[in-house]
Amino acid sequence: MNPTDSLPSEADTVVVGAGIVGCNLAYQLTKLGRDDVVVVDQGPMPTTGGSSTHAPGIMFQTAEEKILTKFANYSRELYSELEGADGRQAYNEVGGIEVARTEERMDFLERRVENGLAWGIEDPQILSPEEVGERLPLVNEEEIIGGYYSPTDGQVSGVVACDALAREAMDRGAQFVPHTRTEDVEFDGDSVSAVVTENGTIDCDEVVVATNIWARQLGEELDVHLPVTPVEHQYTMTEPLDELAEGAVDITDHPLFENYRNVSGEKAKRLLVGPDRPILRDQDNAMYFRTHGDAYGIGSYNHESIVPDPEELGGNDPDGEQGSVHEFTDYHMENATHPDRPDKAPRQASDELLPATAGKELEHKYNGMFSETPNGLPAMGPVEGYDGLWTAAGIWVTHAGGAGKALAEWMENGVPRLDDGPIDLAHADVNRFNAHEGSWDFARDLGAEEYRIVYNVMHPKWVWTDKQRDIRRTPMYHTHLEYGGEMWGEAGWEAPQWFDSNADLVAEYADRIPDREGWESVYWSPIEGAEALHVRDRVGLHDMTPFNKIEVVGSDASAFVQHLCTNDMDLDVGDVRYTLMCNEDGGVRADITVTRTDEDRYLLLTTGREVGNNHVAWVREQSPDSVVVNDVTSSLAAMVCTGPDARKVLSKVADADLSDDAFPFFTSQQFYVKNVPVTALRVSYAGELGWELYTPSEYGERLWEHVMEAGEEYDIRPYGNGALDILRIEKGFRLWGEDLHTEHNPYEAGLGWAVDLDTDFVGKEAVEAAAAGENVDHEVACLTLDDEEAMVMAHRPVLDGDDPIGYVHSAEYGYSVGACVAYTYLPPEYAEPGTEVEIRYEGDRYDATVREEPLLD
Structure with missing residues (x-):
């Protein structure tokens, strides 16, 4: 040269x-x-x-x-x-x-x-x-x-x-x-x-x-x-x-x-x-x-x-x-x-x-x-808050060709792509990092740990044990410990995966919780299944504080929210709507619930975990000067009371009428739970009767105690992230970053019902093409294993004979369904309910069948 x-x-x-x-x-x-x-x-x-x-x-x-x-x-x-x-x-x-x-x-x-x-x-x-x-x-x-x-x-x-x-x-x-x-x-x-x-x-x-x-x-x-x-x-x-x-x-x-x-x-x-x-x-x-x-x-x-x-x-x-x-x-x-x-x-x-x-x-x-880097993946993409500043770090010779291609496409055309189509980089996005991760103490220790484990046999659910843990605590942290919470760290948060205090439920539901052996039994407890079944039968309380919460405020907030969202966002104050945000290529950038809390104020709720900050950065990048975008994740404690007895529990302590007529599904109200101010949304990621409750963080622990005390006669139980993943997959609710991401458009993801083509939004031209049947190369498919006691994990191939036709995006055992549930994306001819395929897992083949979703309604 x-x-x-x-x-x-x-x-x-x-x-x-x-x-x-x-x-x-x-x-x-x-x-x-x-x-x-x-x-x-x-x-x-x-x-x-x-x-x-x-x-x-x-x-x-x-x-x-x-x-x-x-x-x-x-x-x-x-x-x-x-x-x-x-x-x-x-x-x-x-x-x-x-x-x-x-x-x-x-x-x-x-x-x-x-x-x-x-x-x-x-x-x-x-x-x-x-x-x-x-x-x-x-x-x-x-x-x-x-x-x-x-x-x-x-x-x-x-x-x-x-x-x-x-x-x-x-x-x-x-x-x-x-x-x-x-x-x-x-x-x-x-x-x-x-x-x-x-x-x-x-x-x-x-x-x-x-x-x-x-x-x-x-x-x-x-x-x-x-x-x-x-x-x-x-x-x-x-x-x-x-x-x-x-x-x-x-x-x-x-x-x-x-x-x-x-x-x-x-x-x-x-x-x-x-x-x-x-x-x-x-x-x-x-x-x-x-x-x-x-x-x-x-x-x-x-x-x-x-x-x-x-x-x-x-x-x-x-x-x-x-x-x-x-x-x-x-x-x-x-x-x-x-x-x-x-x-x-x-x-x-x-x-x-x-x-x-x-x-x-x-x-x-x-x-x-x-x-x-802290998760062993590149740090690449546009840096939030700096127009024109990009990064491309933490990349080896092995991966540099693909990373260079994806980043160049991102810079030139707005979306990272390889030759075979878009590639989702949520877990490699430079904006995924939280404030504490920028400290040298954290970067040094986690870089050293990533080096230590680079050739180790690592389970996908493995979490750090002692290095840089216990950094971010929800207001209910100490209460979780009192209930024997099995605390896992993610994005700095300490969050319960299950609660040892619910071990007695395992015996109650023993006939519905198959034993596990092998890889799928590691980092798993039957308590997760018991908690999920208890929520379906009675009532549970889940701490969802780590989920990302974004507030949009300003005179142009309504127009901006509509610009972001695929659905019709003409909301009255108190309305809640499920919608999507797409990128310029029509890929699903996030799925969110949007609540209009005032004339010029909206609350956007989306996935937390490792990828949540990417959504905050995306919304800020799109926002005009007339709108203020605030990340209110840490300032609001959040929990969801859900299950058939949720109304009975909350009615004991809420100064509001929680009946269907007075508080319809997908609406929001502000009231008091005893002496704690809350914003309540009649929605539930678990897919049961329930209310999400938001309150300033300093009230969070007291709100939790009020609800738990009110639910004592209904045997209310706290439940962890393990049970929540089970509950949501049984109902067909997507988890962004796993079975929903930018590589698929709303119609491939089975979420076309969350799109209103009479509105204008980012990526509309590409979404319109998908609505007309263009660029729909794969469609979401809900599979259940034919062996009712078998279990597989994500990222394993879905086969037609010996030919891979897709891979498992997410999988959990559905204890209410009585089978392992796996979500994948397949060529349209394979995505029809009743289609029989196989999943290769740990060297064995498991028969699976495409099912009509949702499995529970």
Whole structure:
């Protein structure tokens, strides 16, 4: 590549960081037609000295997270199309093998196959030890009990890919400026106006922070507290091995070699050589391997977390040391320091698996840095409150191609997309973070924990146990503890999953609560089922304070709410309406209930949990100056009293007539519960008679006590999030972020009844097309398992024979239905009630049938 020698004075878009993410983004933006893109980096190009320079580039595509797999799959396809500076294909498709040394890991690898089928990976397979040995002859077959094989996995050099991407971007008009450290971003009001570098200022309209391990540093300069944490892991390369002698390669004539060596030193002779056999991962020992000609590369996460202070990270020094590389710590290779693997040092584990490496010198070795976020996913998208400021951090070489494509589409067309359609990035959105997550204490501890568990076998319901817990408490927190609440942490909130005080209900409903074994029994209690059944039969009280609550106020509030919402929002004061918010592409951005609380005031209620802040940011982004958008989540305590006896309970303490005539469904009133002021909504996410009660937070605990005391004679019980998920899925209520998201439009989601095409709203043109039958590629389908005692979990493939036709978005056992209920999206011809399909789960196949929804009415 030929970067420019001078800094331009202006540009439409400036990308800060010319690593694999910045180069991918510039490539995609220019492919979409932008020709005024400038990429700046503190290092040389294409070997900037960041993580892309030292990364060995292995690409295992399959992950539990859909977006990571989709990003990786797109990256593989893109890198396969790139021509390196030597004229060869940039991607080395040698296949990838993950081995198991334990039965627990073998079960995990079976889930790998199911995730691969669900997410569209080509031909994922389970291998016997002998089959692993056929593909990787140096592996000691006696050390393993099987493997997972993905034929299209492989490797790409970050430097080769950056160079190829940048050359094509420059051919389309982009400029790349090396040796230029970014010092600040200037704003005109809330809008980006310029990027300030050590070599001058670039006037611009947009800035993308794609600086990976340095993202937190730049964010702090802008008062944007990104929980992006640099962490270190080890990589080393052996001396030449006789067993690999035929693979010896002299790479010194490669066009990028001298550039690479100037930054990385002599290890460039190895790093620039692609593998000639499948890449290998031994997750039981948190290690990975690839060949470098006649040497083996050994990567290790198998040590205690090493988290450098972001303030102490420099750039590349004049002597050529990489800013993203620290000195190799031999101690961590020769000793067992990982808290979850205390019995075996990494070097021992490596030598056992690959005996040819035993006793061999480790010629090149270093601690390389990458970045982690609190949930292990990227931090990308437009930053709330700053028009024109975007982020793209926490992204590996493996995922950078897909992330760059999605972000470029987002910037240019308003919606993140890959070639096969829109992709929902709710769990990777930079705005998902809460205020406490910006603290260095939190980011450091959670980054270290994400590093610790990166290769562990993790259950999807696992929650942090001690690191950075007990941060946000609802007003009822101590009361929950008194009732034996099993507290789980999410978005900083401590929330009960079930209550041990309800254990007596298990015996009462024992004949309706099937036993569980295996993966689905972990982080589960039969109390969840008993609580759900009790709510259906009697009455329960649930703390819903963590659900996001947004207040919209102003003279143009009515017009703005209508602009946001798909339904007719011509509401009288006190009316409540269920509606959707869509993005420009017609994808469902959120489902909400809207209450008109006054002439110029509305209350919007939507999903909490990890994705709730995304909705707040979206509403604020859309709002005009004449409207004020307040996040009132923390200022209002919220609870729902629901069940057949809910009216009887509340009538004892409410100074209001709660009859159907006086208080109809989907209306709201303000009254007192004894001495506590409440705003009550006649709605219930549990799908039973009920009222949601909102009150200023300081009244929350007392309100809870009033309702519980009034319900004592009706055996009122508190119930947790586990029961709520059961209750809502039985009634067919969607959960945004799981079985409802931006990848599907309202008609695919079965929510066309919440759309009024006589109104104007964001995304209307696309929604109209869907209403006419266009872009309806899938339709929501409610499945029940034919085996009434069986249970499956989310993210497993739905099959027609051996062909995947969808995947399970969410699943819970429906105790009132008497079967496991699973929600999925299927091609329209499969979504008809009565259609028989199969779900693959934990290596078995379960017959399932599409049902008419709702299952309970």
